Amino acid sequence: MIDKVFNKSITKQFEFDEEVASVFDDMLNRSVPFYKEMQRLSIDFACNFLSENDKVYDLGCSTASTLIELSKHCSHNLKLIGIDNSSAMLSRAAKKAKAFGVEIDLINADLHDVNYENAKLILSNYTLQFIRPLQREKLVKKIYDSLEDKGIFIFSEKVISSNSTLNKQSIDEYYEFKKTQGYSEFEISQKREALENVLIPYTEEENKKMILDAGFSHCETIFKWVNFATFIAIKK
Numbered sequence: 001m002i003d004k005v006f007n008k009s010i011t012k013q014f015e016f017d018e019e020v021a022s023v024f025d026d027m028l029n030r031s032v033p034f035y036k037e038m039q040r041l042s043i044d045f046a047c048n049f050l051s052e053n054d055k056v057y058d059l060g061c062s063t064a065s066t067l068i069e070l071s072k073h074c075s076h077n078l079k080l081i082g083i084d085n086s087s088a089m090l091s092r093a094a095k096k097a098k099a100f101g102v103e104i105d106l107i108n109a110d111l112h113d114v115n116y117e118n119a120k121l122i123l124s125n126y127t128l129q130f131i132r133p134l135q136r137e138k139l140v141k142k143i144y145d146s147l148e149d150k151g152i153f154i155f156s157e158k159v160i161s162s163n164s165t166l167n168k169q170s171i172d173e174y175y176e177f178k179k180t181q182g183y184s185e186f187e188i189s190q191k192r193e194a195l196e197n198v199l200i201p202y203t204e205e206e207n208k209k210m211i212l213d214a215g216f217s218h219c220e221t222i223f224k225w226v227n228f229a230t231f232i233a234i235k236k
């Protein structure tokens, strides 16, 4: 289904509700530049670190697109666990996983309330940005503590520039991208208002500092387009 969620005046802040979930895959593909390329890159890097029967978590898995793609492109048998607190997203994730014949343990819970034992890989694409800043650092520390010694954390985020001029130009460039994807200026403005104080992006440097402060030995940007970045963090 085509995303037309914001072609009417908003009546509430952005939520991952039934209406969003019903158009989510289209929304993501048209709202995140190079989403598919990022997803494939994160999967390729992930596969290099994974072995038979490793445990993989996707935090904020939405409709399980990434775990399904990972299972298709990684030759190892993996224990796949997707966590999300949106029932609407997880009901679609379950249907999609079944349709693709991929076994995924889907957990309907807040990311703060789940233990991610013995994780070799934790993924979290475009999710930390929705976690309140003080809680975000706490969650990243939990992610670090949950990973095995040779564990990897791959995550993607919307980012801001610390230079106000470049930040404004980045936002303008991003909205031009959205127009190429068929969104109207009205839809773009309504979604921007809905996301105010819901999606809170950090700078690339703030993301890396958060990761290193949690104890990770290394954090690197492996993909970036203007105001969207993908990072890989190595525990030891």
Ligand SMILES: Nc1ncnc2c1ncn2[C@@H]1O[C@H](C[S@+](CC[C@H]([NH3+])C(=O)[O-])CC(=O)[O-])[C@@H](O)[C@H]1O
Residues within 6 Å of the ligand: 016, 028, 059, 060, 061, 062, 063, 064, 065, 066, 083, 084, 085, 086, 089, 109, 110, 111, 112, 124, 125, 126, 127, 130, 131
């Ligand atoms: N506190 C929370 N606890 C659990 N889930 C949460 C929480 N906050 C947000 N979510 C969930 O995190 C997901 C963020 S979307 C991830 C896309 C996916 N990674 C993808 O690559 O397709 C990104 C986006 O929509 O831009 C949603 O499914 C929320 O329900």
Ligand SMILES: O=C(O)C(=O)Cc1ccccc1
Residues within 6 Å of the ligand: 027, 028, 031, 032, 158, 191, 192, 195, 199
């Ligand atoms: O930041 C934005 O304006 C977006 O549209 C990103 C986004 C993509 C999918 C769900 C929520 C936010």
